[in-house]
Structures are given as structure tokens and as C-alpha cells.
Amino acid sequence: MSDLQLIFIGSSGLIVLITFSILFVVYYKQKQAEQKVAIQELKAEMQRQLLESSLEVQEVERRRIAKDLHDEVGAMLSMTKMSFNQLIKKLNTSAELTEQGKTTKEFLEESISQVRRISRELVPSTLEDFGLISAIDEFIQKIHIASGVLFIFNHEGIEDTQRFDKKIELTIYRIAQELVNNALKHAEAQEITLKLSAQARKLLFIFTDNGKGFDLEAVKKDPKSGLGLRNIESRLSVVNGTFTFKTSIGQGTHTKIEIPLPKNES
Amino acid sequence: MNGLMVFSTVSEVSILIPVAIILLRRKYLSTELRILAAYVVVTLIRNIFGVTSDILYFIEPGRNFHTLFYYNWHSIIGFYIIAFLYFSLIHHKYWKIFIIVAACIFTFFSILEIPSGSITDIRTAFFNNYTYTASSLLVLVIVLAYFYQLLQDLKVENITKFPYFWVSVGLLFYFGGNLFVNLFLIKAAKTTTQMSWGIINSALSILFHLTIFLAFWYSKSLNKTQQDE
Numbered sequence: 001m002s003d004l005q006l007i008f009i010g011s012s013g014l015i016v017l018i019t020f021s022i023l024f025v026v027y028y029k030q031k032q033a034e035q036k037v038a039i040q041e042l043k044a045e046m047q048r049q050l051l052e053s054s055l056e057v058q059e060v061e062r063r064r065i066a067k068d069l070h071d072e073v074g075a076m077l078s079m080t081k082m083s084f085n086q087l088i089k090k091l092n093t094s095a096e097l098t099e100q101g102k103t104t105k106e107f108l109e110e111s112i113s114q115v116r117r118i119s120r121e122l123v124p125s126t127l128e129d130f131g132l133i134s135a136i137d138e139f140i141q142k143i144h145i146a147s148g149v150l151f152i153f154n155h156e157g158i159e160d161t162q163r164f165d166k167k168i169e170l171t172i173y174r175i176a177q178e179l180v181n182n183a184l185k186h187a188e189a190q191e192i193t194l195k196l197s198a199q200a201r202k203l204l205f206i207f208t209d210n211g212k213g214f215d216l217e218a219v220k221k222d223p224k225s226g227l228g229l230r231n232i233e234s235r236l237s238v239v240n241g242t243f244t245f246k247t248s249i250g251q252g253t254h255t256k257i258e259i260p261l262p263k264n265e266s
Numbered sequence: 267m268n269g270l271m272v273f274s275t276v277s278e279v280s281i282l283i284p285v286a287i288i289l290l291r292r293k294y295l296s297t298e299l300r301i302l303a304a305y306v307v308v309t310l311i312r313n314i315f316g317v318t319s320d321i322l323y324f325i326e327p328g329r330n331f332h333t334l335f336y337y338n339w340h341s342i343i344g345f346y347i348i349a350f351l352y353f354s355l356i357h358h359k360y361w362k363i364f365i366i367v368a369a370c371i372f373t374f375f376s377i378l379e380i381p382s383g384s385i386t387d388i389r390t391a392f393f394n395n396y397t398y399t400a401s402s403l404l405v406l407v408i409v410l411a412y413f414y415q416l417l418q419d420l421k422v423e424n425i426t427k428f429p430y431f432w433v434s435v436g437l438l439f440y441f442g443g444n445l446f447v448n449l450f451l452i453k454a455a456k457t458t459t460q461m462s463w464g465i466i467n468s469a470l471s472i473l474f475h476l477t478i479f480l481a482f483w484y485s486k487s488l489n490k491t492q493q494d495e
Contacts, residue, residue, distance in 0.1 A: 013446040014439065014470070021435045024413060028425045035420050 187211020436477025
């Protein structure tokens, strides 16, 4: 074996080692990229679970407050009203006192009615008992009576009694509440359209209003103003939902929400 | 002075590249890089004897200068320093035990060198019989274990700017190449001359010194990585 052959073989050995080093770097970077993706997925999942837990806690707390209001404050007010009725019978002597008594009674009745309303609004019992369609229907009817705003609710292809996953029902109901409140409070809308439809493996919810609209980019930049949109986004992330929001000044708003349905519901 | 000798001298002088960067980066050296710096210093001392011998040979051709003693001791001390370096870098318990066992095995091979006089006689004309091959083999296993650890941990943000990656690559080239030359070429091919071994060894030395240079060059990024962690 000549020196030249030996050097050639030696160089080949060196090339093998260099190749090993290059392959190591490539493989390392590949594994690192895979790890980054896995960590990001894990973080997103953790965030989703945290959000889900916080929403669950929120619902439990709402239920507790509603129960306390209804059972404790509501009952106490009813008892006060009954006691006051007894008292007012004995105040017949003075016309001035009778008038004052009537006014106080009206205040008491108003308070009882408000406590019941708040209690009902805190926990959508219709949603739990009769489902999403009935709950939205009840909600918009109440708003219509109170504000005079015209509502069009279309749920073609979904029966009144059809039920979906509890989390999905609550998400859509709370988002509908948020959007309707925004449309009344900020947009001064006169007509609101809600459309709910079940497509292949997904639930589609479209909300439009004829309010004054707003500058979406400006609202997104303002951390205080964009809170409602971020709430919607957070709620949707729990059920893997997505949404698109379109608006401009004087053009009202258009919100499209898509939520994938679990296999057994699609 | 022939071409091979010049190349060999250049490879020995090339240790000044890492020495220079050590001096420049001395403020940023971690404990492990200080251990590596100790290896560079030991190599520098060996090479001072080697280069001096080359110059003296150039002045007085035909006179025989004895430098093998320093090379033989360098291979022994160098192995312990590298083993200590990786003992600090590797955190897996079993691999740490392996390094201790490897050091013990190496000590046994070093003792075997005593009868030949290669490490006891300053005027020796013999290379160590076992320690070069043993150290190459053991260092390769340790370095591969460290590569495996890097892959398992995946903690290093940018591997190509990680000093210990370059140290390991250099050691892999140097000891892997030398092992290849020692085991498969010189031992197998009886016709091999000193020239082929000298060229390969010198080339590997230059490459090794360059990777050590890179290791110290990236010592700043190591500080950043440690802060991030």
C-alpha cells in the first residue's frame, strides 16, 4: 500500500467524520424544531385548559350568586313585602302615609323583580333545560320588549329542541349575549339578525346588526376597547372555534363564528 | 528541512491560534473552557519542544533531538484533562462512572508503557505502544456520549455557536482520525512510512486547533446561553 493510497484512505476516514458532524448538526436542528413545535402545542393546550377552567369557575360562581340572590335576597324581599303589606293595612289613618306606603311597596316589588331578572340572567336556566334555540329566543324576546330593537333569528335545519355539547351551547349563548349587548350599548342598532346553522361537522353562527359600526383597527390597538372581541376569541379557543369580524364606520357589524362539532354530533 | 517537516512545524505552531483567542477571551471562560485551556497550555509546552527541535535540526542537520518523551507524556496528560473536561460536561450518572472507569483503564495502559522507557527515559526513541490508541478509542466513546447527551437535552439554542460542540467535533476529528491511522493503517499496513502518518497527523492537528479556536471564539455566546437558562 503506497503512501498516496494511505493518505487517500485517511482522508476518506476524515470525510466520514466530517459527514457525521454535519449530519449531527442537521439532525440536532431538526429535533430542536420538532421540540419547539411540541412545546408550542403544549403551551397552547395548557392555555386552553386554563381558560376552560376559568370559564367553568366563572359559571359556577354565577350559579352560586344567582342562587343566593334568588333564595336569600329574593326570599327576604318577599318576606319584607308581606310584612309591609300587613303594616300598610294599619296605616289607613293618614292619606299621606298611605301614599308613601304605596310608593315603598312599588319599590319593593321592583326590587323583587330586578333580583329575579338578575338571577335568571346570571344562569341561563332555559339553556340548560331546553337548549340553545330556546335560550337565544328567550333572550332576544326580553331585549326586544325592553328596547324595541327588531330581532330576526333564523335557525334553519336545527330543531327547537336539538341539543349540542354543553360547552358549545354555552359558548354560543354567551357570545350572542356579548354581541347583542355591544350592538345595543355602543352601536345603537335598530335591527339585529342572528343565524344559526349546523353544517357538515361544524356549527355556524352569523350575527349582523345595522348599527353605526366602528374602526376595527383602532379598537384592536386599544386594550380597553377590544376586550369584548378578545373575550369572544378566548371563549372560542376553548371549543376550537374560529371567528371573523367585519365592520366599518356606518356599516354595522358582521360576525361569523364556526365551531367544529364532536363526531357524535355531526 | 523537507516539505513534511515544514508542514509538521506549521501544525505545531498552529497551537498559537487557540492560545491567542484564549488570551483575548480570558474574561469569558467558563470552568470547562478553563479545563480546555489547560489542555492547550500542555499542548503548547509540547509543541515548544517540537518546534525548537525542528529549528535546531534546521540549523544543525543530522543531529538527533529527543522530543518523543514530551509527546508520550502529552498523550497521557492530555487524556486525563479531556476526561476531566467531559466529566464536568456530562451529567448522566452512568457516563460519569464510565469516564472514571476509562481513566482507570487508561492508567493501567500507561503503567504498561514503563518497561519500554517511553515515559521514563527523556531520550527515548519510542512512541507509547498503547496509550495513543487507548486514549483515541476512549475519547471517541466519551465524545459520542456527549453528542448523545446534546441530542437528548436539546437545550442549546444554536448548536453551531456552542463552544463544546466545536471542542467535541475537534476531538472527534483528531482522535477519530488518529485512531483510524493507528489501528487500520499503520498496524495493518506494514509498508506504511513515517511520512503518511506525519501528513495525516499534522493535518488533523491543524484542524483540531481550528475547532478549539472556534470553541473559545464562541465563549461569549456560552455566557449568554447560561444566563438564558
